[in-house]
Structure formats: structure tokens, C-alpha cells
Amino acid sequence: MKKKDLTKKQKILDATVEIIIRDGSAAISTTKVAKKVGISQSNIYLYFKDKRALLDGVYLREIAxxxxxxxxxxxxxxxxxxxxxxxxxxxxxxxxxxxxxxxxxxxxxxxxxxxxxxxxxxxxxxxxxxxxxxxxxxxxxxxxxxxxxxxxxxxxxxxxxxxxxxxxxxxxxxxxxxxxxxxxxxxxxxxxxxxxxxxxxx
Amino acid sequence: MKKKDLTKKQKILDATVEIIIRDGSAAISTTKVAKKVGISQSNIYLYFKDKRALLDGVYLREIAxxxxxxxxxxxxxxxxxxxxxxxxxxxxxxxxxxxxxxxxxxxxxxxxxxxxxxxxxxxxxxxxxxxxxxxxxxxxxxxxxxxxxxxxxxxxxxxxxxxxxxxxxxxxxxxxxxxxxxxxxxxxxxxxxxxxxxxxxx
DNA sequence: TTGACAAAAGATAGTTCTATCTTTTATAAG
DNA sequence: CTTATAAAAGATAGAACTATCTTTTGTCAA
Incomplete structure (x- = not known):
């Protein structure tokens, strides 16, 4: 079976942060994040329950x-x-x-x-x-x-x-x-x- | 002919500000603003060219x-x-x-x-x-x-x-x-x- | 009373986005 | 080499929203 790329979740978070820094958090969409990472848009949902969870992920990583x-x-x-x-x-x-x-x-x-x-x-x-x-x-x-x-x-x-x-x-x-x-x-x-x-x- | 209600533009701005204060600017939609004022959604566009102009209107009024x-x-x-x-x-x-x-x-x-x-x-x-x-x-x-x-x-x-x-x-x-x-x-x-x-x- | 016309409402086209479901691809294990 | 299976991609339903176009309503002036 295919092995999960453990760095991918971090890459998604990185891409989200990049978008926030350049365009602000209001500009975030799963499509944009996916495109930046170079994956399919639906793929985001393998790593995050929903968009809220993605934003929480960014926030919690910074807090950590x-x-x-x-x-x-x-x-x-x-x-x-x-x-x-x-x-x-x-x-x-x-x-x-x-x-x-x-x-x-x-x-x-x-x-x-x-x-x-x-x-x-x-x-x-x-x-x-x-x-x-x-x-x-x-x-x-x-x-x-x-x-x-x-x-x-x-x-x-x-x-x-x-x-x-x-x-x-x-x-x-x-x-x-x-x-x-x-x-x-x-x-x-x-x-x-x-x-x-x-x-x-x- | 019908006379234009000059207070309506201010009422639209007021409603927009209310939404910003309660839910943040990301929550603004013409539908919500119109509902709050009690007018039709399309009516917003009689007073503002587009949504950007509405936001500018709020900003400029505060700056003024x-x-x-x-x-x-x-x-x-x-x-x-x-x-x-x-x-x-x-x-x-x-x-x-x-x-x-x-x-x-x-x-x-x-x-x-x-x-x-x-x-x-x-x-x-x-x-x-x-x-x-x-x-x-x-x-x-x-x-x-x-x-x-x-x-x-x-x-x-x-x-x-x-x-x-x-x-x-x-x-x-x-x-x-x-x-x-x-x-x-x-x-x-x-x-x-x-x-x-x-x-x-x- | 009626006609003109602006204001308001209604309808809708077209876009964007979220989230889910289906299909394809890649790889580890036997 | 084959099979199982997870990952990835693709497709799409459904919702929400912007902006425009059409229809209706209300009111001023003749």
C-alpha cells in the first residue's frame, strides 16, 4: 500500500501561511492552497476535516x-x-x-x-x-x-x-x-x- | 416621480458597520446588508457601484x-x-x-x-x-x-x-x-x- | 385622473468555493 | 507478478454570493 507522506500536512500548512502573509487570511481557499502545494484540491480533506480545521492547524502550530x-x-x-x-x-x-x-x-x-x-x-x-x-x-x-x-x-x-x-x-x-x-x-x-x-x- | 431617500445610503453603511462589528468584515454580503436594512439585495447597487465601493464607503466615512x-x-x-x-x-x-x-x-x-x-x-x-x-x-x-x-x-x-x-x-x-x-x-x-x-x- | 419616471423588488446568469463521492494510480506485502 | 489498499486525482453536487436585467410599485406634475 502507498505510504503517507508525513511532510505533506506541514506543506499544506506552509502554503496556507504563505497565502496569509501575501494576501491575508480572507484570501484563503482550498483551491489556492492545493495549487500552491501542487496537489489536488480534494486532497486537502485527507489531512484536514474542513477549512476551519486547516485554519486551526495554522494557528495551533504557531502557538506551539x-x-x-x-x-x-x-x-x-x-x-x-x-x-x-x-x-x-x-x-x-x-x-x-x-x-x-x-x-x-x-x-x-x-x-x-x-x-x-x-x-x-x-x-x-x-x-x-x-x-x-x-x-x-x-x-x-x-x-x-x-x-x-x-x-x-x-x-x-x-x-x-x-x-x-x-x-x-x-x-x-x-x-x-x-x-x-x-x-x-x-x-x-x-x-x-x-x-x-x-x-x-x- | 419617486423621491430618493437620502438617508438610505447612510442606513446601508450603518448596517454594514453593524455586521463588521458583530461578525467581522469577512462576513459581509450584499444579501445580509440588504436584509438588515429591510430592502431588496439588488437595491444596494443603486447606491454603490459594487461591493468594493460599499467597503470603501464605510472606510471613507470613518476616516472623514x-x-x-x-x-x-x-x-x-x-x-x-x-x-x-x-x-x-x-x-x-x-x-x-x-x-x-x-x-x-x-x-x-x-x-x-x-x-x-x-x-x-x-x-x-x-x-x-x-x-x-x-x-x-x-x-x-x-x-x-x-x-x-x-x-x-x-x-x-x-x-x-x-x-x-x-x-x-x-x-x-x-x-x-x-x-x-x-x-x-x-x-x-x-x-x-x-x-x-x-x-x-x- | 393619468402619464412619466425613478425607486424598489424580483428573477436570474454566472462565478466561486466547500465538501463529498468516484475513479485512477502507486506501492508494500505475499 | 499479483493483489490489496491507501493516496491522489477527478468529477461534481450544492450552497452562497455578485452583479445585471426585467418587472412592479409608488409618487410627482400636468
């Missing part, structure tokens, strides 16, 4: 890469101080965005395409919104108060500002600068913040 | 609201110091997002549907990306240097931080708080940054 970072273990550890987890979450997301400039963009694209609540993050910390979950947990536990929101903001600012300093001080070599433009940098930083579910519910 | 703010006049004035224009741009966008929590989200959604460069902003300052255009113009003119990027960052931070202070100091009444969650606030602030065209070009 995030989880492999050692910092994420601290974030997921409920015994650690909530503020440290907040800081670590933001910082690791930011560092990740430097090493994987497309990754968070892809995640954002799929989040934008998803109606209602994003299911994808639920397995991360048992909530749809990790940073909010951490924050609310902190408030509930009496560790955080309203004033601590300022702390969170400060963390975000300082993390981004650190990169700006690196730029100034020539820490990066010419070919090594993660972001060439201000908007690139800010956007990557912005991408760390989960989707504003609250804005959607009317 | 932005331009009505007095701060925008400073941004658009080429005689003003480039740094002041940068600051004013960011600040006015932020203030606008506080008063119109859905507006920037709608803009972002339509940008998502547009492949490649967004044409919509070109009439604003003669570029696809106002903040980058301002920034690059400043560098070209010798007014800005790399180090000035830090200034821009600082401006962004301080603008957001001001809101955080407002929260702390009880400037807002209970029912008046523009954002209830951190992610809401940051996301709105992030939306002020134009789309990362640079990330898309491979």
Missing part, C-alpha cells in the same frame, strides 16, 4: 512554537507571582516576535477572521485571553488592584523601549535589526495583546 | 470623522514641525479611539480584507502610511534622526499612560470609562499604527 519558549513555562505556572507572569508573558511574546516576524501577524490574521470568541487560546491558561485571565486572577486573589494596571502598561512600554535602546546603542548589526520601521515594531508589540472580544459584543 | 477633529489639521499642515505632527497624529488618533471605540476596529477589519497596499489613506497625506510618511519625510529633510524614533515611542507611551492616569485619578465616572480592560485599551492604541505593509512583502 510560542509554548516551546522557556519563558512560557513561567507564565503557565500558577505558583509564580502574577506580576512576574504578566511581565514574562509580555517579554517572551515580544522576544518571540523579534525572532519570528511573521508568526504573530499570522495569528492576528486568523483571530480577525474568527467570529466571536477565539477558541484557540483556551488550552493555554484555561481562558480565551491569557493576559486578561492573569490580570483578573490577580485582582480576584487580591494581588492586583486597579492601580496595577499601570504596572502592566509600564511593562509593555519598557519592553518595547528596550528594543528602541538597542537600536540606538547599536546592539544590532546592520543586517540584524529586527525591525526597520517604527510601525513594524509597534505592530509586532501590539500583536501580543489578545483580541478585544469586549468590543465585539454589543 | 477622524479628519473632522481639529488636531488633524495640524497633522496635515506640512509647515508644522514634523515631530509635532507625529505627536499630534498619535494623540488625536488615541483621543478619537476613546470617543469612538468601534471606529478603528472597523477600519482595521476593512484593511484586513484589502490585499496589498491600502488605497484609503493615500488622500490623507499623499502616502499609504501617514506615520511612516511623516517619519521618513522628517529623516529626509534632516529634521529627524534614528534617535528620534525614541521620541515617537515615548509619545505613544505617554498618550496611553495619560489614560491610565485618568483611570487612577477617577477622572472618568463609573459609566464613562472608555475601556474596561487593559487589552481593550492597548488594542485601540495599537490600531492607530498603520498596517505593516513591510511585513507582507516577501
Amino acid at each position: 512554537r510560542l509554548e516551546q519558549t522557556p519563558e512560557m513555562k513561567i507564565v503557565l505556572n500558577p505558583d509564580e507571582d502574577i506580576r512576574i507572569r504578566c511581565f514574562t508573558y509580555l517579554k517572551s511574546m515580544y522576544d518571540f516576535s523579534l525572532q519570528n516576524p511573521h508568526s504573530l501577524y499570522v495569528l492576528e490574521q486568523i483571530k480577525l477572521l474568527s467570529k466571536g470568541a477565539p477558541d484557540y487560546l483556551s488550552h493555554l491558561v484555561g481562558s480565551n485571553n491569557p493576559i486578561e485571565e492573569l490580570f483578573n486572577a490577580g485582582i480576584k486573589a487580591g494581588v492586583l488592584r486597579k492601580i496595577d494596571r499601570r504596572l502592566t502598561m509600564t511593562v509593555i512600554f519598557s519592553v518595547i523601549e528596550k528594543h528602541t535602546e538597542n537600536l540606538q546603542n547599536g546592539v544590532y548589526t546592520e543586517s540584524d535589526v529586527p525591525f526597520e520601521t517604527v510601525s513594524q515594531m509597534i505592530w509586532a508589540a501590539l500583536a501580543i495583546v489578545p483580541y478585544p472580544k469586549d468590543l465585539l459584543s454589543k | 470623522r477622524l479628519e473632522q477633529t481639529p488636531e488633524m489639521k495640524i497633522v496635515l499642515n506640512p509647515d508644522e514641525d514634523i515631530r509635532i505632527r507625529c505627536f499630534t497624529y498619535l494623540k488625536s488618533m488615541y483621543d478619537f479611539s476613546l470617543q469612538n471605540p468601534h471606529s478603528l476596529y472597523v477600519l482595521e477589519q476593512i484593511k484586513l480584507l484589502s490585499k496589498g497596499a491600502p488605497d484609503y489613506l493615500s488622500h490623507l497625506v499623499g502616502s499609504n502610511n501617514p506615520i511612516e510618511e511623516l517619519f521618513n519625510a522628517g529623516i529626509k529633510a534632516g529634521v529627524l534622526r534614528k534617535i528620534d524614533r525614541r521620541l515617537t515611542m515615548t509619545v505613544i507611551f505617554s498618550v496611553i499612560e495619560k489614560h491610565t492616569e485618568n483611570l487612577q485619578n477617577g477622572v472618568y465616572t463609573e459609566s464613562d470609562v472608555p475601556f474596561e480592560t487593559v487589552s481593550q485599551m492597548i488594542w485601540a492604541a495599537l490600531a492607530i499604527v498603520p498596517y505593516p505593509k513591510d511585513l507582507l512583502s516577501k
Whole structure:
């Protein structure tokens, strides 16, 4: 019997990501993905139940890469101080965005395409919104108060500002600068913040 | 002869915005819009050349609201110091997002549907990306240097931080708080940054 | 009251896409 | 070499949607 090509599923995901990066997630169709991989359109369904599963596949693969970072273990550890987890979450997301400039963009694209609540993050910390979950947990536990929101903001600012300093001080070599433009940098930083579910519910 | 209902075009735009807010821009169809307004589907085409024109209509109406703010006049004035224009741009966008929590989200959604460069902003300052255009113009003119990027960052931070202070100091009444969650606030602030065209070009 | 005409509704052609079902192809095992 | 079987391709049903063309409705002006 024919042996299954185990790399094919990854190739399909790769092609989907390519389309997202070039044309946005709204432009994805099974026909286009199949054509890019060089297989029949129906073949997609041997590897993914439906189109939703394909998008989930892309999302989960990117999330998995995030989880492999050692910092994420601290974030997921409920015994650690909530503020440290907040800081670590933001910082690791930011560092990740430097090493994987497309990754968070892809995640954002799929989040934008998803109606209602994003299911994808639920397995991360048992909530749809990790940073909010951490924050609310902190408030509930009496560790955080309203004033601590300022702390969170400060963390975000300082993390981004650190990169700006690196730029100034020539820490990066010419070919090594993660972001060439201000908007690139800010956007990557912005991408760390989960989707504003609250804005959607009317 | 029958008189044209001049409010109908606005009603169509309103319905489109409603759909974007609830289900995202990918969910827009002329059928759904027409049903929401309570008219025939073909009727949409009496007011808009095609679907693209409908989306443009939504986008341009939101942009027009932005331009009505007095701060925008400073941004658009080429005689003003480039740094002041940068600051004013960011600040006015932020203030606008506080008063119109859905507006920037709608803009972002339509940008998502547009492949490649967004044409919509070109009439604003003669570029696809106002903040980058301002920034690059400043560098070209010798007014800005790399180090000035830090200034821009600082401006962004301080603008957001001001809101955080407002929260702390009880400037807002209970029912008046523009954002209830951190992610809401940051996301709105992030939306002020134009789309990362640079990330898309491979 | 009637004719003119724009607005609105209705019908539909044509396209695109998802997902399933059928047929063909390739290969491992006997 | 043959057979079994999974993978791949091909075909297509069915849904949804855009955009256009035709018919009906409503209303202003003579």
C-alpha cells in the first residue's frame, strides 16, 4: 500500500501561511492552497476535516512554537507571582516576535477572521485571553488592584523601549535589526495583546 | 416621480458597520446588508457601484470623522514641525479611539480584507502610511534622526499612560470609562499604527 | 385622473468555493 | 507478478454570493 507522506500536512500548512502573509487570511481557499502545494484540491480533506480545521492547524502550530519558549513555562505556572507572569508573558511574546516576524501577524490574521470568541487560546491558561485571565486572577486573589494596571502598561512600554535602546546603542548589526520601521515594531508589540472580544459584543 | 431617500445610503453603511462589528468584515454580503436594512439585495447597487465601493464607503466615512477633529489639521499642515505632527497624529488618533471605540476596529477589519497596499489613506497625506510618511519625510529633510524614533515611542507611551492616569485619578465616572480592560485599551492604541505593509512583502 | 419616471423588488446568469463521492494510480506485502 | 489498499486525482453536487436585467410599485406634475 502507498505510504503517507508525513511532510505533506506541514506543506499544506506552509502554503496556507504563505497565502496569509501575501494576501491575508480572507484570501484563503482550498483551491489556492492545493495549487500552491501542487496537489489536488480534494486532497486537502485527507489531512484536514474542513477549512476551519486547516485554519486551526495554522494557528495551533504557531502557538506551539510560542509554548516551546522557556519563558512560557513561567507564565503557565500558577505558583509564580502574577506580576512576574504578566511581565514574562509580555517579554517572551515580544522576544518571540523579534525572532519570528511573521508568526504573530499570522495569528492576528486568523483571530480577525474568527467570529466571536477565539477558541484557540483556551488550552493555554484555561481562558480565551491569557493576559486578561492573569490580570483578573490577580485582582480576584487580591494581588492586583486597579492601580496595577499601570504596572502592566509600564511593562509593555519598557519592553518595547528596550528594543528602541538597542537600536540606538547599536546592539544590532546592520543586517540584524529586527525591525526597520517604527510601525513594524509597534505592530509586532501590539500583536501580543489578545483580541478585544469586549468590543465585539454589543 | 419617486423621491430618493437620502438617508438610505447612510442606513446601508450603518448596517454594514453593524455586521463588521458583530461578525467581522469577512462576513459581509450584499444579501445580509440588504436584509438588515429591510430592502431588496439588488437595491444596494443603486447606491454603490459594487461591493468594493460599499467597503470603501464605510472606510471613507470613518476616516472623514477622524479628519473632522481639529488636531488633524495640524497633522496635515506640512509647515508644522514634523515631530509635532507625529505627536499630534498619535494623540488625536488615541483621543478619537476613546470617543469612538468601534471606529478603528472597523477600519482595521476593512484593511484586513484589502490585499496589498491600502488605497484609503493615500488622500490623507499623499502616502499609504501617514506615520511612516511623516517619519521618513522628517529623516529626509534632516529634521529627524534614528534617535528620534525614541521620541515617537515615548509619545505613544505617554498618550496611553495619560489614560491610565485618568483611570487612577477617577477622572472618568463609573459609566464613562472608555475601556474596561487593559487589552481593550492597548488594542485601540495599537490600531492607530498603520498596517505593516513591510511585513507582507516577501 | 393619468402619464412619466425613478425607486424598489424580483428573477436570474454566472462565478466561486466547500465538501463529498468516484475513479485512477502507486506501492508494500505475499 | 499479483493483489490489496491507501493516496491522489477527478468529477461534481450544492450552497452562497455578485452583479445585471426585467418587472412592479409608488409618487410627482400636468
